[in-house]
Amino acid sequence: MKMNRKKTDIDQRRHALLEMIRQVNGGHLDVEKVSELLDVSPVTLRRDLVVLQEQGRISRSYGKVSAVEHSMQSLPTAVSNVHARIAMSAAKHVSEGDIIFLNTSRTALQMLQYIDVPNVTVITNNVLAINAQHRNDLTLILTGGEVRYPKYAMVGDFAQRTLQSMMADKAFLGCSGLSVESGMTTENFAEVSINSLMLSQVKGEVFLLADHTKLSRDSNFISGPVTKISVLITDRSASTELLEQFRLSGVRVEPV
Numbered sequence: 001m002k003m004n005r006k007k008t009d010i011d012q013r014r015h016a017l018l019e020m021i022r023q024v025n026g027g028h029l030d031v032e033k034v035s036e037l038l039d040v041s042p043v044t045l046r047r048d049l050v051v052l053q054e055q056g057r058i059s060r061s062y063g064k065v066s067a068v069e070h071s072m073q074s075l076p077t078a079v080s081n082v083h084a085r086i087a088m089s090a091a092k093h094v095s096e097g098d099i100i101f102l103n104t105s106r107t108a109l110q111m112l113q114y115i116d117v118p119n120v121t122v123i124t125n126n127v128l129a130i131n132a133q134h135r136n137d138l139t140l141i142l143t144g145g146e147v148r149y150p151k152y153a154m155v156g157d158f159a160q161r162t163l164q165s166m167m168a169d170k171a172f173l174g175c176s177g178l179s180v181e182s183g184m185t186t187e188n189f190a191e192v193s194i195n196s197l198m199l200s201q202v203k204g205e206v207f208l209l210a211d212h213t214k215l216s217r218d219s220n221f222i223s224g225p226v227t228k229i230s231v232l233i234t235d236r237s238a239s240t241e242l243l244e245q246f247r248l249s250g251v252r253v254e255p256v
Contacts, residue, residue, distance in 0.1 A: 012149050013038050014048050016127070019152065021058055022067045023109070023132040029065050030131065037127055037147075082235045083107045086209050088114045089233050089256040090172050093207060098169045101198040102126060104153040104191065105174020107209045112138070123166055125159050125194050127152040141166075148190055155190040163197040171202040174209050176219035180245050183226045184208065185219040195223035205230035212238035215246075226251060 020034060035045040049065070052058045059066050087110035094100060096117040102108045102124040109126055112134040121139040122129070127147055129140060145159030173195060177185040184199075186192060199206060208229045215238055229251050234243075236255045243253045 013040065014052060015150070016152055017045070017048055018052060018057060018067060019128050020131040021052075021065050023128055024065060027064060027133065033130055037130055082211050082237075084110060085256045086211065086233050086235065087111045089254060090207055090209050091115045093170065093172075093205075093231070094120055095169075096120070099123065099167075101163075101168040101171040101173070101202060102129070103173045103195055103198060104151045105172075105209060107211075108172045108174050111172060111209075123163070123168060125154040125163075125191075127154060143194075148188070151188065151191075153188065153191055153194070155194055160193055160197060163194065163201055166201060168198070168202045168204075170204045171198050171206045172209060173198060173206065175214060175223065177214055177217035178208060178210050178226070178229075178232070179216050179218055180226050180249050182218045182222055184223045184229065186221050186223055187219045189221050192221045192223050199224040199228045207231045207233060209233050211235050216242055 016038060017034065021029060031042050031045055035042045038045065049058065049060065053060055057068055059068055083106065087107050091111045091114035094115050094117060097119045099121040100123070102111065102122055104126045109128060109132055112122065112129065112132040115135060115138060118135070118137050121141065123141045123143065125143040125145065129142065143154050143159040143162040145154035146156040148155050175184045176187045184195065186195060206229050208231070210232065212235050215234065226246070226249050231252045231254060232246055233254045233256060238255060243255065246253055
């Protein structure tokens with residue numbers, strides 16, 4: 001039983017490492033920072049890198065590292081392109097000097113590489129943000145807290161206290177589901193309080209980043225009502241009737 005648990009922990013750590021490598025996107029991986037985040041020694045982390053390379057999941061050369069995407073993974077490409085378009089559109093709403101909230105949404109995380117205005121501060125509970133590509137003058141603040149898998153979300157009292165001491169100009173959030181009736185919902189109970197705080201601690205607009213598969217779908221736990229959402233950025237596969245329901249609820253809709 002202990003061996004199974006240990007193997008599960010190793011698999012989860014290597015999966016987290018692979019996600020961070022994808023965010024680096026062919027750049028340099030800060031082994032010291034990543035080892036601290038994953039709570040392992042740099043020696044262990046380097047061993048993980050060797051294993052991932054031997055498995056053909058990453059490539060390493062001249063101090064740089066990239067994830068290897070095999071042909072069998074090409075099926076989700078259209079979905080990835082949708083998320084990239086949503087992330088790019090969301091990034092255009094970031095202004096110079098903004099302080100913004102980002103939750104653990106992968107689409108929201110992609111925004112970091114598309115923000116092209118100076119002196120932006122990002123406050124997030126997403127562990128993977130540490131190795132995401134972004135401008136050199138972007139300031140990244142992690143909430144801290146207990147790290148929960150599989151989303152690598154920082155949650156708990158520590159993360160909540162951090163958010164309670166901060167205000168943001170805008171929030172860019174993802175969700176598991178969004179409906180007019182239930183509002184913004186998530187599959188993870190531990191993230192409800194974090195999402196709710198981001199909704200309440202923002203001074204300006206809340207942008208919800210959700211592809212059409214998330215719309216009119218309810219997950220188990222409610223983060224906030226639809227009235228808290230200022231702008232919904234989604235893709236053009238969303239039905240016209242459904243988008244009109246959100247507009248009638250006071251949400252500005254931006255299909256991309």
